[in-house]
Amino acid sequence: MGLEIPLWRALAVFRVASLAYAVLLMGRNFRTYPHPMIGWTVLAVMTAWTVAAIALYAWPAHRRWPLLLADFAVTAGCLLASVWVIGQDPLAHGSDTVPMAWIAAPVLAWGLALGRTRAAVAALAMGVVDAATRGAANTVVLNDVVLLLMSGMIFGHAARLAAVSEANLQRVAELEAANRERERIARGIHDSVLQVLTLVHRRGMELGGDAAELGRLAGEQEAALRSLVATDFTTVEGEADLRVLVNAYAGDAVSVAAPATPVVLPGGVAREVAAAVSSALDNVRAHAGPAARAFVLVEDEPDQVTVTVRDDGDGMAAGRLDEAAADGRLGVARSIRGRVRDVGGTVTLTSTPGDGTEVEIRIPRPRRKS
Structure with missing residues (x-):
């Protein structure tokens, strides 16, 4: 060396x-x-x-x-x-x-x-x-x-x-190279994708009707993408602040509440949890109704991290998830439960017709080496 x-x-x-x-x-x-x-x-x-x-x-x-x-x-x-x-x-x-x-x-x-x-x-x-x-x-x-x-x-x-x-030093050099590449990609995204999303958001809101919903979704994706390209969430030790990843999903129809201090998890675990949250929010947009709002709560406890995704939409009837799985629609089973299970966590889903749906993700906190 x-x-x-x-x-x-x-x-x-x-x-x-x-x-x-x-x-x-x-x-x-x-x-x-x-x-x-x-x-x-x-x-x-x-x-x-x-x-x-x-x-x-x-x-x-x-x-x-x-x-x-x-x-x-x-x-x-x-x-x-x-x-x-x-x-x-x-x-x-x-x-x-x-x-x-x-x-x-x-x-x-x-x-x-x-x-x-x-x-x-x-x-x-x-x-x-x-x-x-x-x-x-x-x-x-x-x-x-x-x-x-x-x-x-x-x-x-x-x-x-x-x-x-x-x-x-090697890790720092790798992160510096990754950040430079990230900045290059961010410049390209800013000059293309973000500008298109901004235009779709503005024109959709001006046109109203179905176009307004399209504009709202474009605005949410623009905000999430800006947050992701503007923030470096991985630490030198290969860990990540879950707050940063989850905050990227905040928008007009999504409210995020997280602790004031970093919620640190291994980088791979944090990304899988964030992907599960994204899937839960996709389900809200697809099934909770056009006027539904979603609320994401991140809780940092001594022995575990809990992320709750709740909406005020239409909710689900009992047995609906089982019917979806039988029909081959495995979004919740794979995109949420599967991801969380793979990193050692658990998912609890509660829903009542007319009273929204709540997805609770619990991730055991790995013991830190002394």
Whole structure:
């Protein structure tokens, strides 16, 4: 990932710097070591592995278990070789090992590639190797383990933050691109569809009669379309404010009442609920009578969201929905009940002849992750 690249480069710099420090210590102390030639051999291995590790870790596909385990094994081997170079007695009394700070490199790599927890495991395992090298778990080993734990977990946490930040940036970039496309479409709609709907609305109201009803419907669709193209209702987390979607249906014959604060649902759920509300309003226009008005109420409760669509129209006789389903007319069954059922909700439909119809949609609120 792009934001992790600087961290891997920092690790590469650390490998080189810690190797240079190990060479400096060897150059200063090799005359006091029992077997300095083994020490120079260990440094040659460390140099070769530093070059190889930097080259291999530069490719994201290589940052997997085989390379990570090899990195740990080579480093642990160089650390254990300190016993033959320096002697265990000086090491037990706190002398520096041959690799010195270079042993932190695989722990940092584990943190970047595998996260904080596995970096902690690598740090503890390297501490065990350090204790075996010195022959005892003394204060020097304890200090080394603490430093390894802190550095590994910090690098792991930084890698996690980088991954999360990159994912958020990607999502923001996608939303920005979607908004630009949306603005382009909105301009096209404004220059064509909205102007036609405005003209139909105005001319229909002027002509009266059946044309007035056509004009009224055109006006409602114009208002709904303007609301949709003017509002971005999806959040970065993929959720949506149900109020915005439902408010798009407000018009001369439709009143919408919703809370003052956002009614947040997963984006897909919110769109399905809004589509079910649209179907209910279509039924009002088709069956409730020409003078019927519809009222939409959105209620945001702690454990559920309730949307009620009520009209003051002609209502329905008992058994009418069953007759419609038997005749193959499945608007309510599929467009309302089916949509709501698919997102885990329920629909209650109440109607009395001469007293309107009420459709109540209940959606359980999903638990938020803590």
